[in-house]
Amino acid sequence: MNPGERQAVVLGGGLAGMLAAQVLARHFGTVTVVDRDDLGAPGPQPRTGLPQARHLHQLWSSGARVLDTLLPGLTQQLLRAGAKRVGIPTGNALFSAYGWQHRFPEAQFMLSASRDLLDWTVRQRVRADPRVVVRDRTQADGLLGSAEAVTGVVVRSVADGETTELPADLVVDATGRASATRRWLAELGLRPIEEDLVDTGITYATRLFRVPEWVDGSFPGVSVQPDHRDGRPGQSGYLLPIEGDRWIVALSGTRGGEPSADDASFTEFAGNLRHPIIAELIGDAEPLTPVQRSRSTANRRLYPERAADWPTGLLLLGDSMASFNPSYGHGMVTAARSAAVLDRELSSGDAGPATMRRVMRGLADVVDEAWTFATTQDICYPNCRIRSGDDRLLPQQANARRELTDAIGTAAARQPEIASALFDVVTLAAPVSSLMQPRVLGALRAGPTHPPLKAPPFTAEELAMLRRSTRRTVRESTPAAG
Ligand SMILES: Cc1cc2nc3c(=O)[nH]c(=O)nc-3n(C[C@H](O)[C@H](O)[C@H](O)COP(=O)(O)OP(=O)(O)OC[C@H]3O[C@@H](n4cnc5c(N)ncnc54)[C@H](O)[C@@H]3O)c2cc1C
Structure with a gap:
């Protein structure tokens, strides 16, 4: 069939769906x-x-770079709209499991913006392509076709309930965590596909604040992370600047250590983290929203690439294929990289079954990096629920991987070369295997180049800003960076 006659339908117009549409418009x-x-x-x-x-949505640089490839100039567009570029580790005061991280020269960065701004900006760009037609207020209700081949979808208008059939040569399910694809495949007579689950029960509680008047110019992001080695529920806090002179503050806790939905206890929870700095910073900041909670945080992964009887004409992309504990910030990077895989494979072949098998293998590889990163860490937390056949989660293998990352994490706090290698991995810019490079191992053997930090690593200008704060506690607890 002439590519110009081929039709694709993408279910879900979130980030994964819109990026998939952008790519498919080049080939359909x-x-x-x-x-x-x-x-x-x-x-x-x-x-x-x-x-x-x-909730807080940080977009790591590896994802931002892919977005710029798919939609040239997008990062600049977001920055012009108020998104913040936070250098890693330079622009973030990080208290990791291994102590305060020196703010060494930038290895990577994150874009910090509201998710609404990010999605809207991407959506506007994708919609500008005349080959992309958006049918909103329309619910996908099922797949058309047979167990061998999906040939379209059944959709229903939200306005009047009218049902329509949309024929398609390719259907991409990007409906997110709540995807109904497993049910729809069962309706076509297919056996259930493999599904893994690793669930720490982590709950997010998020609140927006107006940036206090004592902050002029830029102030770093602040992250307080749990120590996964202490046997306690993992509790974290993140404070990031976003557009509109706002701070977004996300607190989280795994099963047994969850934050409540109560506005009054938000700051108290932040104050009881491994370091109270976030509570001190928001102590006199004006809240702009009530506390919002989310429990949709489990690591969940489907394995369509392993199914013996997967139908032609159907792909899963984004959270519908795999979703991760949000603490690692890997969902959007994975969605962007998945769209890039789709583009790469469609550019080198037709949209036939062989190409689609290559796409599915490529998507599985992309998903696997984020999956392994999150799950090998998450199984440390108490009462983590695991339903998985992944051998890498067996104690011996997971412990070996964690021993390496613990050694690297400890060294990264005080050695720029190791920090750079670690943040490449944390941001998914490089695979975990890159930590085994001779350059990194040599630096590890050489030992720390910088002293341990006993306090948050604020610069002289940032400390001057803090001194203008009305909060005595902030002034007293933040001596100069070491
Ligand atoms: C609390 C929290 C914090 C997070 N923080 C980060 C972060 O810091 N960094 C990061 O990279 N990721 C983060 N994530 C993950 C990120 O939100 C997801 O990875 C990302 O949204 C995946 O995009 P998606 O397009 O696959 O799904 P979604 O963004 O969920 O989009 C799904 C779309 O499908 C539509 N839809 C659903 N069902 C149907 C249907 N039947 N018919 C029609 N339409 C339908 C929905 O309306 C929606 O538009 C976080 C997630 C959570 C829960």
Whole structure:
């Protein structure tokens, strides 16, 4: 078939769906994006189908670079709209499991913005392509075709309940964590596909604050992380600047250590983290929202590439294929890299079954990096629920990997070369195997080049800002960076 006559349907107009549509428009005549929400808002707006958008969404540099390849200039566009570029580790005061991290020269960066801004900006760019048709306020209800081949989807109008069939040569399910694909495949007579689950029970509690008036210019992000070796529930706090002179503050706790939904105890929870700095910073900041919670945080992975009887004409992309504990910030990078895999494979072949098998293997490879990163760490936390056949989660293998990352993490706090290698891995810019390079191992043997830090590593200018704070506690607890 002439590529111009081929039709693709993408289910879900979140980040993965919109990026998939952008890529497919290069290889198909028309691409229809189906989403049950109203996607017509004239600017960034919260929407029902994206409840996680109320929470902190950092986009690591590896994801930002892929987005710039798919949508040239996107990063600059986001920055112009107010997104912040936070250098890693330079622009973030990080208290990791291994102590305060020196703010060495930038190895990577993150883009910090509201998820609504990020999604809206991507959506506007993708919608500008005339081959992309958006059918919003339309719910996907099932797949058309047979166990051998998916040939389209059944959709229903949210406005009047009218049902329509949309034929397609390719259907991409990007409906996120709540994807109904397993059920839909069962309706076509297929056996259930393998699914793994690693669930720490982590709960997120997020609140927006107005950046206090004593902060002029830029102030770093702040992260307080748990120590996964202490046998206690993992509790964290993150404070990041976003557009509109706001701080987004996310607190989280794994099973047994969850933050409550109560506004009054938000600052108290932050004060009881391994370091109280976030509580001190928000102590006199004006809250702009109530506390919002999310429990949609389990690591969950489907293995379509392993299914003996996967139908042609169907792909999973984004959270519908695999979703991760958000603490690692790997969901959006994985969605972006998955779209890039789709583009790469479609550019080198037709959209036939052999190409699709290559796409599925490529998507599985992308997912695997984030999956292993999150799950080998998460199984340390008390009462983590594991339903997985992944041998890498068996104690011997997981412990060996963690011993390496613990040694690297400890050294990274005080050695720039090792920090750079570690943050490449943390941001998914490099695989874990890159930590075994002679350069890194040599630096590890050579030992620390910098003294341990006893206090948050604020610069003289940042300390001067803190001294202007009305909060005595902040002034007293933040001596100069070492
Ligand atoms: C609390 C929290 C914090 C997070 N923080 C980060 C972070 O810091 N960094 C990061 O990279 N990732 C983070 N993530 C993960 C990130 O949100 C996801 O990886 C990302 O949203 C995946 O995008 P997606 O397009 O696959 O799914 P979604 O963004 O969930 O989009 C799914 C879309 O499908 C639509 N839809 C669903 N069902 C149907 C249907 N039947 N018919 C029609 N439309 C449908 C929805 O309306 C929605 O638009 C976080 C997640 C959570 C829960």
